[in-house]
Amino acid sequence: TERRKRQNGSNSRKRRRLLAKQTKLIESGWNKMANLPPSLSMGTPFGGPSNSAGAPANKDRNLASAEQLVLDLSNPELRENALLELSKKRELFQDLAPLLWNSFGTIAALLQEIVSIYSVLAPPNLTPAQSNRVCNSLALLQCVASHSDTRMLFLKAHIPLYLYPFLNTTSKSRPFEYLRLTSLGVIGALVKVDDTEVISFLLSTEIIPLCLRTMEMGSELSKTVATFIVQKILLDDVGMDYICTTAERFFAVGRVLGNMVQSLVEQPSPRLLKHIIRCYLRLSDNPRACAALGSCLPDSLRDGTFSNCLREDQIARRWLQQLVHNVGVGRVPTHQGGGFEHML
Template identity: 80%
Template sequence: MSNLPQSLSLNVPFGAGPSGVVPGGAGSAPAANKDRKMASAEQLVLDLSNTELRENALLELSKKRELFQDLAPLLWNSFGTIAALLQEIVSIYPMLSPPTLNPAQSNRVCNALALLQCVASHPETRMLFLKAHIPLYLYPFLNTGSKTRPFEYLRLTSLGVIGALVKVDDTEVISFLLSTEIIPLCLRTMEMGSELSKTVATFIVQKILLDELGLDYICTTAERFFAVGRVLAHMVAVLAEQPSPRLLKHIIRCYLRLADNPRACEALRHCLPDMLRDGTFSACLREDPTTRRWLQQLLSIVGGNRVSPLQSGGGFEHMMVN
């Protein structure tokens, strides 16, 4: 540790200009405050490489990550830091099956995941993060079946990292995710997760669908379309008993986007849940004009009344029969 430089960036002090001088001037109070914050951030990042200091560093950095400007490049470019975060993630794999993860272990790894979300969100590090295939390290957390709080917290925080990737529209991100098992993993969470986890997972599926590549992928085969449609329909049925306007908004947007595909639209004419047609959610959507408009558009496209498979024809049902 004593041989490591005080600054963790590759060439010049973090935040410095081409001349190596931090902008702002020594007499500037805001600049001095910024210098102190960055010095604190650098020390905490340095502590991540020390196993004895790591837990506290994870906690402090995750709590204060919004205060540290350009923390993501600092994390990415500092020696051994990403490896330390991945070590935290891999270390709890044995606790996933059988499920023995305790709250302290869950909190610690979620602090590491929060820092990875910071890296996934930053424009300078997002694609580097993706090209290193780091999201794959999170997939075991999304594949867990336990509904206990430690596992739910782990699932939700992992989804937050993926959500940070898809939040910015980028076909390259969607292409990478589609080459992995992200759709089945999100569908799994949409079925068995908490309301918040379901909401984030549905948001991820929505963002994938909104990309042409994602829509084509899901509508290429009947099996993929009906896998998504079955889970969405199940969620609608659950929401009729336990309403969640935020979750319902994402579900309706997914249906509306599916309707942009001609074969999917034909299938939706008879498999769209009746509860979306009969006013079940009128009260739930009373304060949400945007979602009400989406639902009206959806019903206008697919028809307000259920159509039998024989009447629709030419959609996915034809593929399934043959």
């Protein structure tokens, strides 16, 4: 009995240490993601050049370590630690994404981790330990989504759909916010590379409403990544046509962007504002959308409210000037019916 107590105590301490490591990893990921858009990547490329004389030996050791950890993912008893170690060291492993994708049962194990917490999403009963573990799984999926050899395979397997229940949550607790942010990171990794096929796939799903939801109720960082995703969709002609095809879609996006601008008047965020401005500027490329912006573009973007906020960002200031110019010269008199209003 005494031995069992000591063993239980030892296991409890190990679990606490593991949870602390996971939390630190997620926090570190958040800090890295603070520099996201336009660099929504995993960091340095896998197997990037090294000037170290021992690079070949280190490369071999890293590969052996990665292969063993990937094998450990198939063992439920070893999976939690393998998830943590792979997530933490993923930048050190060359071609980790193909290894994950082509290893028997590995992607299924990652999806099993994701599906296992669906039942605690509503009502919201997600624990920090559950969130951290799934976020580690999502980090590995982001690795797969980022790699040129596995990106389209990832899409064709419709794996992004497994993330959508997380984006559909509304709880603002930290475990849920971590889930949303890491899930958005996976989608962001897909859209970071300009590829119409990726955009077309995402538009065939509910990605726009899910991003708009996050833009309305997420943390500043989640809002920034979600807005970046919408921006990248708009910058693709297929995405632009999708948003501007109907008044309903245009005004859904415009309403959320406008609400975000209003909230930034009270709590400015240069990074988030920059992506909002870029979305508006892209919308102004469409004649009907530009005409509609004449009446729905927030006054705070026209009257210098954000001059101080953008004083360090010359690109954002130039975008804003171009936006105001486009809207000013692109307004169509109401009787000509050039905008979306006549469609409502």
